[in-house]
Amino acid sequence: MQENMTQETTPQGPGLTTDVYGPTPARPSGANTVVASLQEKEQSTCQTCQTPAVTNGQQNPNFVYAIGSIEPRFPMPSIEKECLQAVSRMNGTSGLSDQQVLKKVLSHPSNRYLARQMCWVFTVEGLETYLLRPRDATDLEQLVEAIRPEPDNNDIDVVIGYRGSLAPPEACNGLILPMVMIEQVYSFDMKSLLKSMPTPEKMSPGQFSPIAQELYKQIIHMADNAGATDEHRAMNYLAVRYDAIYTVCAEQYRNNYSLNSVQVRPSRLSAARKVMDAIFTFTHRETTVTQKWFTRVDVTEEFPYLVSPLSPYYVYEQQV
Incomplete structure (x- = not known):
């Protein structure tokens, strides 16, 4: 039987990114x-x-x-x-x-x-x-x-x-x-999106921008991503509203890891609400050792929101 667990501490990095679109305008009372x-x-x-x-x-x-x-x-x-x-x-x-x-x-x-x-x-x-x-x-x-x-x-x-x-x-x-x-x-x-993201430590904006653009394109190029399924809604939300995924990806690249896959699936913690796990898998370019990071997104209602910040993802086997 396999279980997943996360560290108690939250890794350093930005939280929810500042809304690059500005405040939501108030709606007029009359209908269109x-x-x-x-x-x-x-x-x-x-x-x-x-x-x-x-x-x-x-x-x-x-x-x-x-x-x-x-x-x-x-x-x-x-x-x-x-x-x-x-x-x-x-x-x-x-x-x-x-x-x-x-x-x-x-x-x-x-x-x-x-x-x-x-x-x-x-x-x-x-x-x-x-x-x-x-x-x-x-x-x-x-x-x-x-x-x-x-x-x-x-x-x-x-x-x-x-x-x-x-x-x-x-x-x-x-x-x-x-x-x-x-x-x-x-x-x-894209320029506005990148400008809203803080540049990771020990990395220049010129180094960070190509990495962030590559991750963004990989997300939106997911097969048949019309933003209508729970998985795609969660991933699209993270792509434009959560800058920590770009920061962690950049840090992994700096440590000679490459992004191997991005997987979204229902969380085991889903019960009364729809919660999705977004798992990012990185592989070391020399040793082929893998590291995984994940975050949870609630997609129950029309507007998704972050449930837990990006953290290391562990999988271990337990003898039953």
């Missing part, structure tokens, strides 16, 4: 007309996505914590033509790219009706994965702000919400994808 059926969160069913609404935490919808990119698209030709009309009425568009003009138009208060009509596609690793549905005006503003005037491969969008049914063909010009009712959207870039 883009989803007229969601005027009150207390209603029993989401008319648009046919998913039970969360009522005092009693329902258990399919939560999503996904990392990818948000792309605005025109759901039908008439909306595209209307947008072109709005562009013709605006000044200061000379010399701007189409992406810059689109953000300028949708950001203008008089064109908010166009933003409500847009189709917001969420892609993961370049694959169309979800159609995003804002719940109120704040969500719509976050979607508009996610439009980058100068798109880059290092741009990162994090979407938190719950998944509904497939969108009808008319929702986005024939594109049929699962709809996600969004609760929060974070938009930043």
Whole structure:
């Protein structure tokens, strides 16, 4: 029989990273007309996505914590033509790219009706994965702000919400994808993420950045990581909210270890709540000796949180 145990002491390193996205904005009391059926969160069913609404935490919808990119698209030709009309009425568009003009138009208060009509596609690793549905005006503003005037491969969008049914063909010009009712959207870039992390001792920022980027890419490249399973939600949460995993990885690299695998599985301590163990396995490049570190994440509700800090992971055999 195998058991796992952790040390009593917590290894040195940063705790929860400072939120690089800023404080969560307060939501307005009025509901967004883009989803007229969601005027009150207390209603029993989401008319648009046919998913039970969360009522005092009693329902258990399919939560999503996904990392990818948000792309605005025109759901039908008439909306595209209307947008072109709005562009013709605006000044200061000379010399701007189409992406810059689109953000300028949708950001203008008089064109908010166009933003409500847009189709917001969420892609993961370049694959169309979800159609995003804002719940109120704040969500719509976050979607508009996610439009980058100068798109880059290092741009990162994090979407938190719950998944509904497939969108009808008319929702986005024939594109049929699962709809996600969004609760929060974070938009930043890799440079901002790295800047928010403290550099480990005896290591320069130039040495730390490549290691952190490599670990981040390994996490988001996990097979079929659409942020919909408990395992992927836990891993995505750690990737953007817990800098200790990057610090430990950098220290292991400095000690001539390489990251061999990242595994997420249900914790043996899970009972009334869903707790996941994230295990990082490092192998020495010369001796092939392995070291393991792990942390626990609670994914019971929509917003995951850290249960225990990153600690050495021990496995031993006990005679029964």
